[in-house]
Amino acid sequence: MSSSLDSYVNHTVAVITNDGRVIVGLLKGFDQTVNIILDDCHERVFSASAGIEQVSLGLYIVRGDNIAVIGEIDTDTDSALDLAEIKAEPLNHVVH
Numbered sequence: 001m002s003s004s005l006d007s008y009v010n011h012t013v014a015v016i017t018n019d020g021r022v023i024v025g026l027l028k029g030f031d032q033t034v035n036i037i038l039d040d041c042h043e044r045v046f047s048a049s050a051g052i053e054q055v056s057l058g059l060y061i062v063r064g065d066n067i068a069v070i071g072e073i074d075t076d077t078d079s080a081l082d083l084a085e086i087k088a089e090p091l092n093h094v095v096h
Contacts, residue, residue, distance in 0.1 A: 005030050008072055015062055016069040020091035024073060025060060034064030044083070046090045052083040068094050
């Protein structure tokens with residue numbers, strides 16, 4: 001998996017963790033166990049009643065064994081979204 005992340009370095013990515021958190025930030029690096037470093041990142045907290053809240057995290061390290069999905073974000077499309085108007089239930093924990 002780590003070799004496929006090379007193209008994501010210095011791009012904005014979304015990370016979904018095993019506990020259902022969604023973290024968005026600039027991928028600065030990773031290692032052989034897919035521990036990742038995100039810069040200028042924030043967590044998107046979903047709510048069915050209040051829209052999406054963004055909690056600033058700054059520089060953040062996510063352990064590879066806690067990552068469920070990593071995907072590149074289209075920054076143009078993402079910036080056009082009104083996150084306060086998007087309502088959704090939070091994600092559940094990953095069940096193995």
